[in-house]
Amino acid sequence: xxxxxxxxxxxxxxxxxxxxxxxxxxxxxxxxxxxxxxxxxxxxxxxxxxxxxxxxxxxxxxxxxxxxxxxxxxxxxxxxxxxxxxxxxxxxxxxxxxxxxxxxxxxxxxxxxxxxxxxxxxxxxxxxxxxxxxxxxxxxxxxxxxxxxxxxxxxxxxxxxxxxxxxxxxxxxxxxxxxxxxxxxx
Amino acid sequence: xxxxxxxxxxxxxxxxxxxxxxxxxxxxxxxxxxxxxxxxxxxxxxxxxxxxxxxxxxxxxxxxxxxxxxxxxxxxxxxxxxxxxxxxxxxxxxxxxxxxxxxxxxxxxxxxxxxxxxxxxxxxxxxxxxxxxxxxxxxxxxxxxxxxxxxxxxxxxxxxxxxxxxxxxxxxxxxxxxxxxxxxxx
Numbered sequence: 067x068x069x070x071x072x073x074x075x076x077x078x079x080x081x082x083x084x085x086x087x088x089x090x091x092x093x094x095x096x097x098x099x100x101x102x103x104x105x106x107x108x109x110x111x112x113x114x115x116x117x118x119x120x121x122x123x124x125x126x127x128x129x130x131x132x133x134x135x136x137x138x139x140x141x142x143x144x145x146x147x148x149x150x151x152x153x154x155x156x157x158x159x160x161x162x163x164x165x166x167x168x169x170x171x172x173x174x175x176x177x178x179x180x181x182x183x184x185x186x187x188x189x190x191x192x193x194x195x196x197x198x199x200x201x202x203x204x205x206x207x208x209x210x211x212x213x214x215x216x217x218x219x220x221x222x223x224x225x226x227x228x229x230x231x232x233x234x235x236x237x238x239x240x241x242x243x244x245x246x247x248x249x250x251x252x
Numbered sequence: 253x254x255x256x257x258x259x260x261x262x263x264x265x266x267x268x269x270x271x272x273x274x275x276x277x278x279x280x281x282x283x284x285x286x287x288x289x290x291x292x293x294x295x296x297x298x299x300x301x302x303x304x305x306x307x308x309x310x311x312x313x314x315x316x317x318x319x320x321x322x323x324x325x326x327x328x329x330x331x332x333x334x335x336x337x338x339x340x341x342x343x344x345x346x347x348x349x350x351x352x353x354x355x356x357x358x359x360x361x362x363x364x365x366x367x368x369x370x371x372x373x374x375x376x377x378x379x380x381x382x383x384x385x386x387x388x389x390x391x392x393x394x395x396x397x398x399x400x401x402x403x404x405x406x407x408x409x410x411x412x413x414x415x416x417x418x419x420x421x422x423x424x425x426x427x428x429x430x431x432x433x434x435x436x437x438x
Contacts, residue, residue, distance in 0.1 A: 081288060082420035082428050083269015102267060105291040107303060107386050115301055115388070117293060141434065148436040196382075200293050202301070204386065221423045234268035234420070236433070237407045242268050245431025247422070248327065250334040 068169075068185075068211050075220030076210035077106040079138050079184030080114060082222065084232035085147060085241065088118065089168075089176045090127035090134045096168070096177055098160055099124040100151030102235040104136060112207040114188065119201055123155035129197075132190045133175055134205065137182040140216075141243050142229045146181075148239055174209065183213040183230055222247060254355075254371075254397050261406030262396035263292040265324050265370030266300060268408065270418040271333060271427065274304065275354075275362045276313035276320045282354070282363055284346055285310040286337030288421040290322060298393040300374065305387055309341035315383075318376045319361055320391065323368040326402075327429050328415045332367075334425055360395065369399040369416055408433060 080086070083105070089098040103117035114136060118125045128134050139147055149164045160166065168177035174187040188205035196202040216223060216230050224247045233241040266272070269291070275284040289303035300322060304311045314320050325333055335350045346352065354363035360373045374391035382388040402409060402416050410433045419427040 078423055082422050083288075083291075102269075103291050103293065105269075105289050105301065105303075107289065107388065113386070115291065115386075117291075144434060144436050200299070200301075200390065202293065221426070222428060231431070233434070234430075236268050237264055239435060239437040240407070241434045241436070242408060243431040243434055244420075245417070245429040248330060248419070248427045248429055249425060250330050250427070251425040 067214055069214050071210050071212050071220050073112055073207050073210060074110040076112040076186050076207045077109055077114070078220035079212055079217050080104060080106050080136070080186070082232070082244070083234055084138050085235040087137050087139050087147065087150065087179050087182065088116065088124055088134055089137070089179055090124050090131060091175045091177065092127040092130040095127060096161070097124045097127055097155035098150050098166065098179060100147050107204060112186065112210070114186065114205050116203045116205055117201050118203055128190060128203065131175055134188060134190070135174065135176040135178055136186050136188060136205070137179050138184040138232055139179065139182050140229065141231045141233050143181055144233065144241060171209065183216040183232065184211070186210045253400055255400050257396050257398050257406050259298055259393050259396060260296040262298040262372050262393045263295055263300070264406035265398055265403050266290060266292050266322070268418070269420055270324050271421040273323050273325050273333065273336065273365050273368065274302065274310055274320055275323070275365055276310050276317060277361045277363065278313040278316040281313060282347070283310045283313055283341035284336050284352065284365060286333050293390060298372065298396070300372065300391050302389045302391055303387050304389055314376060314389065317361055320374060320376070321360065321362040321364055322372050322374060322391070323365050324370040324418055325365070325368050326415065327417045327419050329367055330419065330427060357395065369402040369418065370397070372396045
């Protein structure tokens, strides 16, 4: 079940480096893309660094609206991840093409992608030089949710149903699925 | 076996978001720390974004020398990762305390940590505002190597010996180990 989590824990679902989906909306247009280069940058308030290539439709929506949702999909969604990562919203309605259900949250312009297991709504901080030089955006969380079957207290559970495991992008359509959880402290 | 890889492929071992070790040297002093917030930022020449907290000894070495080595350790090295991540080089000789063997490369000031499966030697680009605001450093690769039992053509092999799998930091001493490799394209 999708449940809200405190902002102070919103960095946690991104800490292990899973591939993400970025959704954005502006002026009635909504799009979603895949993004592997997403990393926590601070704890509280939570910040993420997010690389969004200059030629993407999502980038134009993010730059216009100054907000986005970053979310963590599962191994069950690999075709969707590849699909939204290899087409452009300029000429493809990704929502219908890939059968993506959108969830709505009050006060959040961008839709949340159904089936994901963690979501952070965020606003874009003012760092135009970073976008110009590195396609890098610094975003600060405004609200966050997790699927409580996967994350507890904001972080990965020890035992996760296989279908809900998160994935990491290796390169060119190859992904590695999360395996065992290991604890170094007792 | 550790083999050099072309710089154009040096981003790949970091693309799936594994935890890393950062080593640095200055004026005869060498240190190593753990860093989870490391992400590719560009392909060729390869760049990484690297978060190094302001109060770390490694940061002072990186800021003085303007170079570092970022490397990817394995699940066999979890005690070492936790050890170098929870002590300071200011009062602990991490090399002897954790029994870390150092490899040397001509032209690279920082030592490479033995037992890792990917290494990128890099220079720090001039972004003082990013360091001050976000503890963020942009580094550009100058040389790279991989263990060819784990990475082929710079990217994760389909089958990796269990002891050499890479790991991702969840939080507080908890890690998730790489599981199965999945291909979305045939």
